[in-house]
Every structure is written in structure tokens, then in C-alpha cells.
Amino acid sequence: MAMEVLAYQLQGLRRCYEEGPTRRAALDDLSLAIPQRSFMAVVGPSGSGKSTLLSVMGALDRGYEGKIEILGRDLRGMNERELGRLRNDFIGFVFQSFHLLPHLSVLENVASPALFAPSCRGAEEAARKALDRVGLLDRANDRPQHLSGGQRQRVALARALVRSPPILLCDEPTGNLDSRTGHEVIDLLERLHAEESRTIIVVTHEERLAQRARRRVELVDGKVVNDTGEVP
Amino acid sequence: MNGAGLLRLVSWELKRSRGALATASFGILAGTAALTFFLALGLQARAVLLGQVFPLDRVELEPAARPEPGLLTLLVGGGRTPAGVRQESVDRLAQVSGVVAVYPKLRFAFPSGAFGGTELIGREIGTHEMLAEGIDPALIAKDVQGFAFEDPLEKPGKACTSDEECEGGRYCELPSGAPSGVCSDPVPVVVSPYLVELFNRGLAPAHGLPPVGMTLIQKAKGITFRFQLGASMMGRAKRGTMRNARARVVGISANAMDLGATLPIGVVRRWNQEFYGAEAAVSYSSVVVRVERPDKVAEVIRQASEEGLVPKDNRARDVSVLISGVMGLLSLVAGVMLAVASSSIAYTFRVLVNERRTEIGLYRSLGATPGDMAMWWLTVAVVVGGLGGGLGVVVARGMALGVDWLGHEKLPDFPFKPTTFFQFPWWMVGGAALFGAGFALLGALAGVRRAAAMDPARALLDP
Ligand SMILES: Nc1ncnc2c1ncn2[C@@H]1O[C@H](COP(=O)(O)OP(=O)(O)O)[C@@H](O)[C@H]1O
Ligand SMILES: [Mg+2]
Numbered sequence: 055m056a057m058e059v060l061a062y063q064l065q066g067l068r069r070c071y072e073e074g075p076t077r078r079a080a081l082d083d084l085s086l087a088i089p090q091r092s093f094m095a096v097v098g099p100s101g102s103g104k105s106t107l108l109s110v111m112g113a114l115d116r117g118y119e120g121k122i123e124i125l126g127r128d129l130r131g132m133n134e135r136e137l138g139r140l141r142n143d144f145i146g147f148v149f150q151s152f153h154l155l156p157h158l159s160v161l162e163n164v165a166s167p168a169l170f171a172p173s174c175r176g177a178e179e180a181a182r183k184a185l186d187r188v189g190l191l192d193r194a195n196d197r198p199q200h201l202s203g204g205q206r207q208r209v210a211l212a213r214a215l216v217r218s219p220p221i222l223l224c225d226e227p228t229g230n231l232d233s234r235t236g237h238e239v240i241d242l243l244e245r246l247h248a249e250e251s252r253t254i255i256v257v258t259h260e261e262r263l264a265q266r267a268r269r270r271v272e273l274v275d276g277k278v279v280n281d282t283g284e285v286p
Numbered sequence: 287m288n289g290a291g292l293l294r295l296v297s298w299e300l301k302r303s304r305g306a307l308a309t310a311s312f313g314i315l316a317g318t319a320a321l322t323f324f325l326a327l328g329l330q331a332r333a334v335l336l337g338q339v340f341p342l343d344r345v346e347l348e349p350a351a352r353p354e355p356g357l358l359t360l361l362v363g364g365g366r367t368p369a370g371v372r373q374e375s376v377d378r379l380a381q382v383s384g385v386v387a388v389y390p391k392l393r394f395a396f397p398s399g400a401f402g403g404t405e406l407i408g409r410e411i412g413t414h415e416m417l418a419e420g421i422d423p424a425l426i427a428k429d430v431q432g433f434a435f436e437d438p439l440e441k442p443g444k445a446c447t448s449d450e451e452c453e454g455g456r457y458c459e460l461p462s463g464a465p466s467g468v469c470s471d472p473v474p475v476v477v478s479p480y481l482v483e484l485f486n487r488g489l490a491p492a493h494g495l496p497p498v499g500m501t502l503i504q505k506a507k508g509i510t511f512r513f514q515l516g517a518s519m520m521g522r523a524k525r526g527t528m529r530n531a532r533a534r535v536v537g538i539s540a541n542a543m544d545l546g547a548t549l550p551i552g553v554v555r556r557w558n559q560e561f562y563g564a565e566a567a568v569s570y571s572s573v574v575v576r577v578e579r580p581d582k583v584a585e586v587i588r589q590a591s592e593e594g595l596v597p598k599d600n601r602a603r604d605v606s607v608l609i610s611g612v613m614g615l616l617s618l619v620a621g622v623m624l625a626v627a628s629s630s631i632a633y634t635f636r637v638l639v640n641e642r643r644t645e646i647g648l649y650r651s652l653g654a655t656p657g658d659m660a661m662w663w664l665t666v667a668v669v670v671g672g673l674g675g676g677l678g679v680v681v682a683r684g685m686a687l688g689v690d691w692l693g694h695e696k697l698p699d700f701p702f703k704p705t706t707f708f709q710f711p712w713w714m715v716g717g718a719a720l721f722g723a724g725f726a727l728l729g730a731l732a733g734v735r736r737a738a739a740m741d742p743a744r745a746l747l748d749p
């Protein structure tokens with residue numbers, strides 16, 4: 055049986071920022087292989103490069119050296135249009151501060167990835183399904199600012215899921231939530247992984263969430279210092 | 287990004303930022319309105335002044351002044367040898383590039399007056415001083431309908447010694463000192479639109495006379511009057527004895543002299559010979575050169591100076607330079623308004639794009655490219671500029687209608703008063719709107735580039 059293609063193949067990844075006269079490596083010669091259907095937590099102290107790693111893996115940051123393959127596709131040599139398509143089709147993002155658009159309804163927010171798809175057709179239907187999945191279909195016509203923090207993050211999750219991407223990248227998804235609502239989001243992520251078997255990568259410094267993940271990668275100063283757990 | 291996506295991003299932005307965008311585009315509107323208004327005014331001023339009052343596509347040349355004869359002698363006409371432009375000069379001028387036609391003219395070399403109007407107004411009015419000149423009939427032909435514009439003696443009638451012997455409106459053309467003459471149709475005369483305008487808007491209302499026009503000329507079968515040849519209030523001709531000749535206004539022509547009567551040149555040759563002598567019949571008193579385009583006039587004037595000829599009248603050039611200067615200045619004012627508007631647009635777009643920083647980051651994470659983000663803001667700028675420019679043109683049109691209404695209601699009738707003071711050709715309207723919109727785009731460009739260059743990873747990071 056042929057080996058299944060990896061969700062991510064990172065090799066010798068390096069991302070430097072100029073800091074005054076010196077260059078500081080936020081990611082330093084980082085290599086990782088992440089199979090499909092992984093549920094992986096990235097932990098580490100603040101400033102260790104977790105968000106930088108997620109931006110690079112999300113094809114939002116092109117300033118890296120090294121090699122990234124997403125589902126077998128080498129990002130080097132892709133132009134902005136191809137990278138945009140890739141983000142639109144393959145990757146769902148969830149951010150610590152939700153980034154919902156206040157001038158749009160919950161439903162319109164969830165449907166917004168369709169704006170950048172080849173066509174808007176079927177977007178509303180898909181958005182309703184995604185909202186149903188996170189249990190907020192009854193709030194479809196509300197404005198996001200009328201929702202609680204946990205509900206907002208579930209709306210953001212629905213938006214990340216609306217185009218059914220194979221990969222979900224979450225940067226501190228519970229960072230702005232209290233422990234009870236944070237719990238809801240964690241439960242939801244776990245259920246999504248169990249039911250739909252997509253690759254989920256969560257940056258967090260919350261142990262509770264990290265323990266639910268099947269694999270745990272610890273970063274310090276842009277390097278992997280610990281990689282434990284199940285590699286499916 | 288798909289078309290529907292772009293449409294939504296743009297319409298959300300227009301809705302959310304309508305206040306700021308309206309404020310920013312007001313300058314574009316005002317600048318475009320000013321530009322359009324001034325250009326429309328200038329175009330019409332040029333059309334009326336240079337098309338009707340001082341035609342610019344022609345120049346009248348005459349021999350360089352010998353000692354200036356003075357107004358008195360000019361009016362009397364007697365003291366001056368009127369001949370001066372030779373046929374060879376006329377032929378050479380016709381060769382100059384850009385020259386469409388050359389019309390030699392021959393002025394009356396003797397004093398004359400003109401009286402008439404009985405059939406129109408029931409009494410005779412006229413002037414003891416009449417300026418007149420002859421022109422090649424071919425140059426008038428298209429302006430005369432229903433009459434022949436030619437020397438009537440080309441088809442002479444029977445011999446006569448007095449007007450009573452002639453029938454059908456003819457008179458007895460009997461040169462001074464000749465024992466007998468021949469019956470002749472009235473001499474055809476054309477007048478300039480300029481003269482008609484002066485009469486209709488100035489003299490006619492003041493004296494309760496009806497206005498003159500082509501229809502009147504047709505209806506009245508020509509307006510007849512009598513030339514008094516060989517004498518005026520100022521004096522008598524060198525030769526011959528004063529006598530009358532019948533004449534008839536048969537048309538209005540731009541090739542006619544401004545203030546006076548224009549006759550077939552053959553008639554003037556005969557009469558000059560009769561009242562002045564042979565030398566006043568061989569060459570021409572002036573020559574009108576018509577050119578393809580106004581800018582060809584300079585070359586004609588240069589060539590003419592080699593023939594010893596100078597322009598009779600520089601008003602057209604002066605007026606043209608004046609209009610261009612004033613228009614240039616007003617357009618500059620409009621341009622400065624647009625430049626200021628452009629910088630206000632630049633500021634607004636800078637602020638708006640900065641406000642949308644995380645939003646741009648989010649869109650990028652959802653699949654937008656830098657080009658998509660540039661397209662979003664560029665389209666907003668196009669809409670803002672297009673609305674500003676388009677409304678500016680509409681406002682200018684409205685102001686023009688207002689001014690025209692005021693001009694119609696409040697200004698007295700004056701010669702060459704146009705029905706409108708403005709011209710709005712489509713190319714000018716479109717050009718001004720585009721020009722205004724262009725300034726909006728120019729201002730927005732930095733903001734558009736900023737939106738494209740926004741680093742999404744950074745914008746999405748928590749503060
Ligand atoms: N755009 C940037 N410019 C300069 N330095 C940056 C930038 N983004 C991140 N860094 C630096 O890179 C390091 C890693 O940052 P980050 O990935 O945000 O860490 P984490 O998410 O683990 O807290 C930090 O030292 C941070 O200051
Ligand atoms: Mg971080």
C-alpha cells in the first residue's frame with residue numbers, strides 16, 4: 055500500500071526578523087512531519103515562535119527559508135494567486151481574537167470565505183450547515199457583537215469550516231475565553247476531529263487543551279524541544 | 287476573488303465609509319465642476335467671438351500703410367489710391383500651404399451714399415457715407431439663393447437715357463458723360479452677418495424697425511435701395527458727376543465686408559474707372575485669405591509681408607490669445623482645486639486602509655491575494671472619483687443653465703448675444719469627468735498600494 059501523503063512536511067524551516075542591526079530567528083531549522091488526521095498541539099513560552107509557525111504553515115508568510123509541503127504541494131514557487139487558492143481551499147484559520155466583521159451578520163461572516171472562492175454559489179447554504187454544526191444556527195441573523203465570547207469563537211470556527219478544508223489552524227483559540235466557554239470550544243474541536251478526521255493544529259498554552267490533543271510539540275526559541283504522543 | 291466578492295467588499299466599504307468618502311470626493315466634484323464650467327464657457331466664447339465676430343480662419347491683407355490717410359479721407363475715399371494688391375501676389379498667396387481660398391477685394395475709390403427702405407418701413411432712411419467693395423462673385427454664390435450675384439451688365443437690357451425707359455424694376459445705368467446707357471437689373475449686394483447683427487440688435491429695436499434675415503430677404507424679393515455714386519457729405523469724386531444706381535440686398539455672407547456693402551467686383555471696376563480713373567480698376571485694394579486651421583495664419587502673414595502686405599486687423603489673434611490666456615488661468619484654478627482634492631482623497635484612503643488593517647489580514651487568510659486587496663480599494667476609488675467627476679459635470683451643466691437663464695432674463699439684447707453662453711461637447715464632458723476621476727485615483731493610489739502590501743500575519747496578530 056502506498057504511503058499516504060502528509061498533511062505537512064516541514065524541512066529546515068527558518069524565519070528571521072530584523073531586530074535593529076541583528077537578525078533573530080523566530081523559527082530555527084525546524085523540521086516536522088504531520089500526517090493527515092493529526093490532532094496536534096503546539097505549546098511553548100510566549101515568543102517561542104508558535105504564531106510565526108502557524109503563519110508560515112498557513113501560507114500567509116512567505117519570508118521563510120526551507121521547505122514546506124502541504125498535502126504534497128511545495129509552497130516554494132507558488133505565486134500569490136496560487137497561495138490564495140490554497141488558503142481558500144485547504145486551510146481554515148481560527149484566531150485568538152476571532153476577527154469577525156462587525157458590519158455583517160453571523161451568517162454573512164460565516165459565508166465570507168466564498169468571496170474569495172471561484173464563485174459565491176451555494177455559500178449561504180454551506181454557511182447554514184457550518185453554523186448548525188457549531189450549534190448557532192438560531193443566531194444566524196444576529197450581529198457578532200451581540201454574542202458571547204464563546205459563541206463568537208464558535209462562529210469563527212464555523213467560518214473556518216465552511217469550505218470544508220482538510221486542515222484547521224488555530225492560534226490560541228481559547229486565549230480570550232473564560233474557562234467554561236473555553237471548554238465548549240475545546241469540546242467542539244475534539245468532536246470535529248473525531249467525526250470528520252481533518253488535520254487540526256492548535257497553538258495553545260492551555261494544558262487542558264494541549265492534553266486533549268493526540269500529539270504535543272513544544273517550541274523554545276523557534277526549535278522543537280519536545281515531540282510526544284501519537285503519530286497516527 | 288470573484289466578481290460578486292469584489293462587488294460586496296466595495297459596496298460594504300461605500301456604505302460604511304460614506305461620510306468620509308463623500309467629504310473626500312466633494313473636492314473632486316467641485317474641481318471637476320469648475321473645470322467643466324470654465325471649459326464650456328471658453329469653448330462658446332471662442333466659437334462666438336472667433337466664429338462670428340472675428341473669424342480666425344481668415345486674414346485680410348492690404349498693402350503696408352503709406353502715410354496713414356486718416357479717418358476723414360478714408361470715409362471720403364477720394365484721396366487715396368485704393369489699388370495695391372497685384373494679381374501676382376494673389377496667385378502666390380494661393381500657393382501657401384494651408385490656404386483654402388484667396389478672395390481679392392476692390393474698394394470703392396470714390397465717395398458714395400446709400401438710401402432705401404421705403405417698401406419695408408414706408409420711409410426712406412440711409413447714410414450719406416457708404417463703404418462698399420467688390421469681390422469675386424464665385425465666393426458669394428453659395429450664400430445667395432433665388433438671385434444672380436453677378437455684374438448686371440453681363441445681361442444688359444435695351445439702350446436708355448433715363449430710368450423711366452426701363453421696365454421690371456430695372457434702372458438706366460448711364461455713366462457720367464456718356465450720351466446713353468443701358469437698362470440694368472439692380473446691382474446685387476450682400477451684407478455681412480456682423481452688419482445684420484448690429485442692425486437687428488442695435489439699430490432696429492432703437493428705431494422700431496423689423497429685423498433683417500434671410501427669410502425677409504426672400505419674402506421681400508430682395509431689399510432694394512439706391513446708391514448715390516460720386517458724392518457724399520464729405521465731398522465729391524475726382525471725376526464724373528454724381529448719379530444714382532439701383533441696388534438690391536440679395537443675401538448675407540460671411541465673405542462680405544463687415545461694415546458696408548459687398549458687390550460683384552466687375553461693377554466696382556467700372557465705377558472706379560468712372561469716378562477715379564484707370565489705376566483704381568487694375569489691382570485690388572485688399573485680399574482675404576482663408577486657411578484650413580487658425581494656426582496656418584502665421585505662415586500666411588509671413589508670406590504676405592514679402593509681398594508688402596500686412597494684416598488689416600489683428601483683433602482675431604488678440605481675442606484668441608486673450609481667450610486662451612483667460613481659459614488657461616481658470617483651468618489652472620480648477621486644476622489646483624483638483625490637486626487639493628486629490629491630496630484629501632489620499633489622506634482619507636490612508637486612514638481608511640489603516641482602519642481596515644486586520645480586516646485585510648483576515649481576507650488574506652480567507653484566500654484573498656494582495657492583488658485582490660488592491661482591486662478592492664481601486665474600485666472604491668474609481669466609484670468615488672467617477673461619482674465626483676460625473677456629479678461635477680452635472681453641477682457644471684446646472685450652473686450653466688442658471689447662468690443662461692439669468693442671461694436670457696436679465697441681460698439686455700446685444701449684438702452677437704448667443705442663446706447659450708456654454709458649449710458642452712461630449713468629448714469635453716467625458717474628458718473633464720475622467721480628468722476629475724483621474725485625480726481621485728491618483729490620490730487613492732498610495733492607499734491602494736498600502737492595502738496590497740499589508741502583511742497579513744502581522745495584522746492578524748494580537749496587539
Ligand atoms: N513581524 C514581526 N517582526 C519582527 N519580529 C517578529 C514579528 N513577528 C514575530 N516576531 C518575533 O518573533 C518571535 C516569535 O513570535 P511569535 O511567533 O509571535 O511567538 P509566540 O506566538 O510563540 O508568542 C518573537 O520574538 C517576536 O517578537
Ligand atoms: Mg502567538
